[in-house]
Amino acid sequence: MIDVLFISSKNSPISAVADAVRKLEDAGAGVSFAGSVSESWLGDLTDKVEFAHTHQLPRANKRRAVDLPYGEQVWLRCKTDRWLRTRARTAHVLVALDDGAVYTVWQLAQRNRTAKAVFGFAPALNAVRDINEQGGPARPGPFRRPVSLALSDFGRAFKRIPDATERLLTPRPVMRRSLGARLWRLPLRAPGVPEALRVRIGRRVAEAMYWAGKPSGGAYALALTASKISDTAVKAELLEKAATKEFKRGVDPEFTSRAVQALLANGDRLLGEGKYEEAALALNRALVLGFHRVSHIDQLSSPLAADAKGYAEQFHRSPAMKTIMTPRGRLRPPAPAPADRPLRLLVTTSQNDNFLFHILDRYRNHPEVEVRYLDMAAQQSLRKATGSDWRVLQERLGGDPEYADTVEALMRPHLDWADVVFLDWCVGPAAMLTTIDPGDTRIIVRLHSYEAFTRWPQVVDFSRIDDLVFVAEHVRDLVTEQVPQLRGPLAPRTHVLHNAMPLSDFDREKTPDARYNIGLVGISQVAKDPLWAVEVLRLLRAEDERYRLLLVGGDMDPRTSRATRKYLNNFMKEIEPLVKSGAVLRLGPTDDVAGRLTEIGFILSSSVREGCHVGLMEGAASGAVPVVRDWPFYAGKVHSARTLYPKGWVLDTPEEAVRRILEVNATEEAWRDHAKLASEYALSTWDWSVVSADFDELFFGERR
Amino acid sequence: MPGAARIDGAPGPGRDGQRPHLIYLAVGFPPAAKSCAYRMRETANQFTAQGWDVTVVTVEDESWELDSGVDHTLTEQVDPRVQVVKLPLRRDDLETDIRRYSEERAAAPYPWVRALVERQQKVFPEPSFGDWRGALEDAVLRLHRERPADLLLASCVPYVNLAAAWKLWEEARVPYAVDFRDGWSIDVIDGCEAFTKDSEKGRWEQRILESAVSLWVVNDPIAEHYRARYPELAHRVHVVRNGYDADSSPGRTHRPDPEAGLVFGYLGTVNFSTDHLKLVLDAWRVARGRDPLLANARFEFRGHIGNGARRGSSPHVDLIHAAEDEGVSYGGPVAKAEVAATYARWDAMVLILIGGRYVTSGKVYEYMATGLPIVSAHSIDHDAANVLAGHPLWTGSRGIDREAMADAFVQAAHLAVESTDEQHAEAMAHADRFTREIIMSAAVKQLVNELQVGKTQ
Structure with a gap:
């Protein structure tokens, strides 16, 4: 054997x-x-x-x-x-x-x-x-x-003696005690400690704190050490390590801005020394940290929402970032739409084609349009080019002409063919595409909502985009505030166009018990804040136990980030007894949202931010009465949920939501009247039969 | 002005009444169990048949054990007059014997390989093979010293062969031709330029092609790419399709038995993505539920999957195992000698291919020659579709779309059961013009002619 x-x-x-x-x-x-x-x-x-x-x-x-x-x-x-x-x-x-x-x-x-x-x-x-x-x-x-x-x-063990000794002096039981940790932090604060020694001790104390299960203490030690040293590279490295570890565990660290500033300073220094690649990597790390999803996307608030311009300015002060954000423009204006042949329209995205089906369908069947579709994620070389975020920066800094050549080779055939490029989502592919001059092809990019909280708008060269399409006014405001190029002379035209949604099929007969069913369609992101909806339900049931909450859609993916996992765990704990009692029904993902909506009499938007909230619009079209939280990210601004939706749909608190529901539902007739009005409004405003004319105008320059 | 390689004043093929001598750089020559082995074998055999002495340069068998394995039955049909020189070269990145690892590699295998690949590209701009340059250059110089060569033919991949061809040209003015197969500066999968002319690879390619007697590629779109990239060399670019070996064709030996369950088959190296495979398996699942004829059908995968440490155990195998309840199985590689018998047990073929208009693949010819119905699982504008056009039992090019592929499975099942012997014969006849022997014989004749013309100029 x-x-x-x-x-x-x-x-x-x-x-x-x-x-x-x-x-x-x-x-x-x-x-x-x-x-x-x-x-x-x-x-x-x-x-x-x-x-x-x-x-x-x-x-x-x-x-x-x-x-x-x-x-x-x-x-x-x-x-x-x-x-x-x-x-x-x-x-x-x-x-x-x-x-x-x-x-x-x-x-x-x-x-x-x-x-x-x-x-x-x-x-x-x-x-x-x-x-x-x-x-x-x-x-x-x-x-x-x-x-x-x-x-x-043996040789290796000998070399590790100093490390081993330090580890002996910082054992887990000592570092777990706040006194032990405080004592070890003393040399990090003490004046006169040579920088190299301070850094060495700082690293060791941080390691010990992480090892002792005190991650916030570890991050604190690194950040404290960084605050006492002058070497920009080491300072940036320590702060980045501390911030990255915090983000990994779903925490938005207090010292993010310091980390960003240190990385930017280091990037500026490296650029000054002609080290383009290293500079680009440092700047990219600054952008990644500054626009980390744990700070802006997987939380119920974001510093960008509070002061977009002020937040973004920390980047704009960096000379290297100024270079990156300098508009390069285009040599020729886009050619007018051809009169003697169909318009050649290249519709492109990277993987996420959720909002393109109806647009593609319309123009593929349009006699005056020839459509090609390009999924950049499906082509390995394009996927690689769009994923090389730091190379975009390096090229902008002047240190990577090869990247521009690669993009040229990949995209020029498409640009040569197309009269108009419609790129959905203003993320990596938009940054990649604007690396090159589009020639006389007209470039249209659509920015939904998510992108406004990412680093991409800081990196895209908007002077090479002719039309920037938003799905709502409040998103346009937010992005324009944080991107100087959009306020400059080479800014693209901006438009607000609703998403392509055929809504007429949603207008169906409601089930008899729909009047007491509150629906929330789409709960897969923290920003949907379904706990707000649960609070509405609690208050409602205190008045009338017939009310139930129907959750339609897949759950949040806990792998997205630790912050998401935290929210999801909390949410699950909250709804568990309600699910058991039948007050909350988790209907899960479905291909038939219209069918599910027949059981729903009130449609909620509990989100902290939205672009336009498709689920709410579909619900309204179905004849469910809309109850919309004034999305906190935009509440009180010039444009918000209050300017997107009719008066009366939007309110501030769960208590006001309950009041609206009870008032509308005082009689079945009143509920039906409100439902009918909501449906009529939705169908006459957002249905694809109406919105498609706006897209025609966008592509052809006139209504058809 | 660059021109094709000439051997002014040198005694040409047949010097001193001897048979002319070809040095054939063919890394992947039998017994390597690689798809290129068939083309290489036929090329060597054809040169021999047309009066040449052929010295094949490849690498030791052990090296293929790390890659996709060896198949000694492939060697049986190599003309015994062909001399094969096996260099002691190995793909270090694919090494699986841990005793050969340094401690540094053992501690972090993947970073070590990344660093290796970077080092290799400093020698020649090709990952995994770049550091073979010195050994290949030395080998061709030595072989030429031992027996002067009249022509060198370099088959790529690996592209590092080009360095050896160039070396022999520079030092001894031995003319050379390149069998580029899928080309180099064209990314056949994504259908775009793989590198620019002024990159290191671009400079190598241009330098090599400017002096090459002839350049072979496997299909028209790749040829068009080269003719457009180097217009002055356009006349030297030739399409030499892969074709199929007549002995791989099973003939009409098998009758479908729907009671026992129809059998669909895929035979070839699994080089498509897991996403692609998932879609094919999804379509298979849908089709089985859609038509009773497929309810008890089976789908057998045969061929090489993965290399190095992942040989035979890649995520593809897991997906196939996971579909076991749907009649899907993986039976491992098939020796060349058993290919015809394997086809003979199947009722329909599933042609899963990567890429698009620049890819033809060798499989398509062999699949056609089976005379069985063919389900296409590749992009609509794939070059294989051009080859298949007119095949009476082909379900058409419908793209990598679950529903469309499910329909194609259903259609193929009906074709398998309902097709007549005449249709079957017609399907086989469709492949006749792609017999490898015919294709390579013509290509070799043309190359020898070009060489003669070059000499007289």
Whole structure:
């Protein structure tokens, strides 16, 4: 029997493991499994695959492994595991199932000198076949490190003595206590400490705090250290590390602006030294941190909403960013629409075509338009070009003409063909596309709402866009405030066009109990703030227990960010008893929103921000009475939900929402009257039959 | 003014009454279990048949074990007069023997490979192969010293072969031709320029092509790209399609048995994305639910999946395993000698291809030659569609769309059961003009002629 030992550091597809074990057994091997993997996955694995032996390897890291490559971390966890050493001593084939397990196999193979050591299933099978061809496995020798490895391990341990000593002085129990942590922070604050020493201590204290499970203390130590040093590169690195760690755990750190400023200063310095690539990377990191989704998208507020201009100005003060944001314009104006042939319209986006179906459908069937559709995510080279955010910056700084050549090669054929390009979503592809002069092709970009809270509007060269389409006035205001180019002489024309929504199919007969069903369509983002809707329901049910809340749509994805996960967990906890009692119905995702809306008598918009809230508009068209929160991101501004929707639909608080619902629903007749009015308004304002004329005007320059 | 390579004053093919000598840089020559092996084998055989002595330069068999494996049955049909020189070169990035790893590599395998790839490109601008340059250059110089060559033919990939061709041209003025197959400066998958003329790769390509006797590519769109990029070389660009080997064709040996379940098959290297595969499997699922004829049908995947540590165990295999309940299975690679027998068990073929108008693939010819119904799972304007146009049992090019592919599966099932022997024969006849032997014989003749013309100029 040939003994094969699988070593794994992460979950592998179980079917692949099962298949490999079957083939190895057919070849005369017995397979054992050792994994530094989750217990639940190991349980699933052993349910489906019968190994000779299985063993769970330790999963907790050693502290000294924190900054080591993952493979070394795995080895440090497992190196003293008795089961592993015993099995590895006699194994004939040691197999790493993933990259994290390779180093452990390498180390074991240094000790068991006769075993074959391979990476992957197919090589394992080959190794077993080789052994069979050689007449069987060799007898294992003594299980010990060769002298050379022992010496190199000793040398490494010697070099790590200072680190090890520092770690001894900052043990977990001490750092967990606030007194211990405070004592260790003293040298970070103390005057006269040499900068290099202060940084070294700062890093060690931060490491110790993270290790002790005090991440906010770790971030604080890094930020404090950064505040006391003058080296721009080190300052930027420390603050970026601190901020990144905070964002990772879903926290919006207080020192984001300091981190942004440090990175910008470092970018300016690098640019001054002619280091374009490094400068672009630093500026890109500043933008990523400054417009992080945890600060602006996965929260119920955003500093951009409070003061967009002021917030963005921190970037505009940087000379390097000024260079990036300098409009380069176009050599020729766009050619007028052709009179002698159909208009060539290139509709493009990157993956997200949710709002394009009806536009594509209309113009594909339009005799005066020839349509091509380009999904930039479907083409590897374009996907790579749109994903190279820092290269856009480097090109703008003057240090990457090759990037412009690449974009030229990728996009010029499309620009040469098209009379008009309609690019949906003002994100990476817009930044990429405006790297080059569009020639005489007219460029239209649509900006929905999400993009206003990202870094992209700071990076797009709007002087190479002819028409910028918004879905609402309040979004236009917000973006214009934060982007100087949009207020300058080369700014594009701006338009507000509603989304393409065929709403007539939504106008259906309501079910008899719809009057007491409050609906919320779309709950997959924190910005939808469904807890506000739950509060409305609570207050309503205090008055009348017949009211229920119907949630339509998929849940938030907890993997989006830790901030999202926090909100989702809180939300789930809140609604659990309400779901049990039947007060909340989670209807989940559906392809038939119109069908679901027949059960809904009131449609809510509980969001903190929206572009136009399609779910609300569809609900209104269906004859559900709209109840709209005055979206806090825009409330009180020149344009907001109050200017987008008719008077009476919008209110400030859950109490006012309840008042409106109860008043409207005082009688069935009143509810029906309000519903009819809402439906008529929606259909006459937002239905695609009406809005399509605006798109005709946009593309052709006249109504058709 | 650049011109094709000439050997002024040198004794040409047939010097001193001897057979002329070809050095053929063909990394992927049998027994490598790669799709290019068939083309290379036929090229070498045709040169031999047309009076040349052929020395093939490739890499040791062990190297293919790391890649897509070896298939010794492929070697059986190599003309025994062909001399094969196997260089001790390996794809270090695909190494799976951990005893060959340095400690640094073992600790962080992927970063180590990234650094390796960067180093390789400093030698020649090609990842994974760039550092083979020195060994290939030395090999062709040595072979030429041992037995003077009259022509060098470089088959790409790897493109580093071009450096060796150039070296022999520079040092000994041995004329050379390039079998570019899918080209270099064209990204055949995305259908756009892969690199600009003034990039390092661009400069290499231009320099090489300016002096090449001839340039072969596998289809018209790629040829058009090269003719447009280098108008002055347009006359030297030739389309040499891949074609199929007559012995891979199963003939009409199998009758569909709907009671036992129709069998759809895919045979080839799995190089398409998991998203692409998911769509095909979704369409298969929909089709099985749509038509009773498919309710008990099976869908077999055969061929190489993944390389290096992931050989045979990539995410594609997981997707296929996950569709087991829908009659989908993966049976591993097929030896060349068993290809015809494998086709003979199937009732319809599923042609899953990446890319678009610049990709033809070798599979399409072999699939056509089976005479079986073909379901296309590729983009609408794919070059394979041009080759298939007129095939009586093809369900048409409908794009990578779930519903359209589901319809095509249903249509193919009916074609499998309802088609006549005449239709089957007509379908096989559609492939006749693409027999590899015919294509390569003509290509070799033309190249030899071009060489002669070059010499007399």
